[in-house]
Amino acid sequence: MNFPVEQQFAPAPAPAPNFVGQGTAVEQSRAVAEVQAAVIVARQFPRNEALAIQKMKTAFQQKNLAARSFFRFNRGGSNVNGETIQFAKELARCWGNIHHGLAELRRDDVAGESEMQAWAWDLETNERSSTTFIVPHSRWTKTNGSTRLEDPRDVYESNSNNGARRLREMIFTVLPSWYREQAKEIATNTLNNGEGDKPRSQRIADAITSFEGLGVTVDQIETKLGRDSDKWTNIDLGQLQIIYQSLQRGEVTRDEEFPPQRVTVSEIHQQATTSTPDSEPSADTGTAKQWPAAAQPGSGARP
Template identity: 75%
Template structure:
């Protein structure tokens, strides 16, 4: 007996739970109604692409948003950089009629892992992107290696950080590439131009004071800027340092990873040794005490 193609390859339905509570049933009905209403509203009020571009340009022309739009961290001998989840959410807000989210589908505390799903949906074009992934309940560092997370708050923050990275890619999947590239260009120009209400010298001084509060010296900042002195920094240098500061604040990199401690060279050690005054005391070899002739005692024979 021949069956339709879609019936031949249809997957077997997942077993339904034996009992569904009233609260679960109400939540399922509410979710279905909410999705249907969102689709209807999106069709009745379609996006205005010209207005979306205008909102995007206005948003990323703000210096505070431009700083939060990029990340940067070191991996091996190279640097990894890109756009943040804040950048992606702002694009989705400007483009309108985009739904997105992250769900924890299952948590297995015995094996120390969570199954999660990130998704984004364009309600107008019905384009949807989703990914399901496993997040281990562990944190890896260069010094301690992999460490198991037991605190529920640590597990939650670890799942949120991993989910945010996948969510960012899902949002980018349903947005036009040209819209994203224009936003990157505007945000980069905003960082390079800096804050127009302050002169460049004042912003350089403020940047140095800010990093000194984090324990980073001027010499380390200049080394990070390819050895250029602070008086030769440009708006681009300040923009990159702002991105580094935000990455440190978010915990994506550490200060020691981005600004390694300065190493003492052999020349400096020799110079320091030469500058030390020579010792005037002579010490006898270990285990041998030198006997010096003592003054003649009274009553001693000549």
Template identity: 60%
Template sequence: MNQYQQIERMSPAGAPTRIGQGTAVEQSRAVAEVQAAIVVAQQCPRNIQAAIDEMRQSCKQKYLAERAFFRFPRAGKTVSGPSVHLARELARCWGNVQYGLVEMRRDDEFAQSEMQAFAWDVEKNSRNSSTFIVPHLRDTKDNGPVPLKELRDIYENNANNGARRIREAIFAILPPWFVEEAKNLCEQTLRDGGGKSLNVRVADAIRAFEGIGVTSDRIETKLGRSSAKWTEHDVAQLQVIFQSIQRGEVTAEDEFPAPRVTADEITGGQAVPGATS
């Protein structure tokens, strides 16, 4: 189950909290739904071999493999790992798993939301959850943190921050060997390139990056070798980077810094009139 819901809005200071009839009905429905999920999980336990087979089949799909990893900058370095897209697919394959993101409380006065991300193996009754505060702010490079006022912006900010916690919650309840095999298979799928030859995939990668303003020489600088010497691993890495740029996790400038032009290159090595040494 993948859900995003708001279960409480903060009342004005000093005002009593009231639960309406609709809320009471929803609470009763939620309790009954949980009880039913436990009963169904006990009556229909997972077939581990079937789950493995389905995971292997999913990880052979290029669509999933291209979205199975993330990259983002942090403290001058690049952090990478398995993405929430892979986590959700593995939860589906494993079966009898519920996960979600809940806005437990929104504080408009302090411009923040109290969120909870969770994942629950209903069959084994193994649950992982984390509660965290999300400020209603968006970080920008030029203007620093910018306050969010629109409800849609706040919702999207909460969801984006919660996605990372959902990912970790799901991976926490899945067997490590199951996750590791899925990662290896996705990496292999990227290296295989869907049956295309390496030369074709190199040309496709260069063309794709040129479409977002990254020239081949900048890619070659990053990889440390000319395009004629790129390997399957290089092309697979470029696919992950391209998808991360498309999702807004990193920017093209983060991954492929433009070459710095020196004064000698501008003047052709000639002295600039009026310049002092």
């Protein structure tokens, strides 16, 4: 029997795996059942947008959540600001029927990298956003450059930190932009005005005390804000909250936000002049000891 040339030289299909572990099969079945149940529940209980807005307002009027809603760090000499992963997760919880997660698809210890996937899925509208990316098992610092990570815990933390940024963007993709902006405005107002339980003077004192615990003086804060502490506004206090949280999370260093004061050469000379006396007191008379006229320094005479 003759066959067409295309069929004679067609590549053989790859053999399918003939063995699937019991644990893998159970996990696959569980994942499928979980997704099916989530979709059914989302259709039976659709979101109430008015209730979702009210839940969001209540959540971001809390000072603790508002303080963890923004990040700030220095890159290339300029400040980078944005919303944190905690902000995105809380927004997804308030909106409802949002399924999101981060998974490690593959780990290659020889190549030193992990293949990760971040996704967010609106079960009600069936809108899904996902991204797959590679995370190297290394950490880069300004002093030591790139350092290979060998400890499994260090690898896990690196994957989680890199994946959190992608997960945040995936959640923002499936959420309405107006919902996100409204939550951002409420959180900012909460930071600026506080919860209304303390006067501004007390909030200023608390801010100074908190930064002093990090080794930052009030003079450095006043220099950064460009005004004395008694003239700080609510916006200044809100900005200090973001800086303090970023310092606590290690996103920015103290010297980056509050550079040490530079001392000029003239100031050093002036300080040396005022601190060093022109003459030494005599041990015998208690008065200034004078050089003999013939024994002045540089005259070559012996005293």
